[in-house]
Amino acid sequence: MTRRSGVFVTLDGPSGVGKSTTLAELDRLLRNDGRTVHSTTEPSTSALGEFTRKSADSLSGRALACLVAANRYEHIDRDLRPLLGTGFTVVCDRYLASSLVLQQLDGVPEQFLLDLNADILLPDLAVILTAEPVAIGARLAERGKRHRFHDDPRAPPVRSSSIPRPHRP
Numbered sequence: 001m002t003r004r005s006g007v008f009v010t011l012d013g014p015s016g017v018g019k020s021t022t023l024a025e026l027d028r029l030l031r032n033d034g035r036t037v038h039s040t041t042e043p044s045t046s047a048l049g050e051f052t053r054k055s056a057d058s059l060s061g062r063a064l065a066c067l068v069a070a071n072r073y074e075h076i077d078r079d080l081r082p083l084l085g086t087g088f089t090v091v092c093d094r095y096l097a098s099s100l101v102l103q104q105l106d107g108v109p110e111q112f113l114l115d116l117n118a119d120i121l122l123p124d125l126a127v128i129l130t131a132e133p134v135a136i137g138a139r140l141a142e143r144g145k146r147h148r149f150h151d152d153p154r155a156p157p158v159r160s161s162s163i164p165r166p167h168r169p
């Protein structure tokens with residue numbers, strides 16, 4: 001495996017918690033600090049990523065889990081690994097924790113998700129953003145619903161202690 005010289009940071013948390021706002025601010029601060037930064041998102045902006053994003057309402061369960069994972073491996077091979085190899089700081093809006101939470105809400109067993117993600121690139125820092133559910137609800141009401149996971153009544157406030165840590169190979 002190629003040794004990476006960059007730093008990989010991921011941001012996860014419920015819709016409306018402030019992931020894209022935080023990512024934009026982090027990007028600005030890191031650039032001001034003189035770092036070469038690549039800000040990205042999952043699903044990614046590739047054709048497969050766009051297809052995954054579009055399919056997240058019509059597909060569910062293992063099928064969506066596999067599609068999200070396929071896009072993740074594509075993202076790693078095409079963008080994340082090469083950029084990290086040349087010293088970029090990469091910041092990603094949604095990553096593994098989103099799969100572990102959202103796909104489990106869809107009924108996918110945790111072990112299936114851990115197996116599916118067993119060979120992904122693990123972040124150096126995985127940040128889980130949280131906020132009061134009432135505040136998030138008000139923001140989402142203002143913004144309007146963008147996908148079915150927005151108002152899933154079973155969605156718990158995400159706590160970092162509830163995110164299983166996959167074994168680092």
Ligand SMILES: Nc1ncnc2c1ncn2[C@@H]1O[C@H](COP(=O)(O)OP(=O)(O)O)[C@@H](O)[C@H]1O
Nearest residue numbers: 013014015016017018019020021022093139143
């Ligand atoms: N720390 C914060 N305090 C108050 N409002 C915030 C904060 N971060 C983001 N917001 C607002 O919440 C809304 C959702 O933020 P956004 O970054 O789009 O969330 P996400 O990417 O997690 O869905 C936006 O209107 C944004 O301006």
Ligand SMILES: Cc1cn([C@H]2C[C@H](O)[C@@H](COP(=O)(O)OP(=O)(O)O)O2)c(=O)[nH]c1=O
Nearest residue numbers: 015016042043056068094095098099102147
């Ligand atoms: C990264 C990821 C995304 N998704 C889905 C959930 C959403 O339908 C979509 C991401 O939507 P997005 O608009 O990025 O979320 P937010 O509302 O927080 O801004 O992709 C998963 O189901 N699993 C995942 O691991």
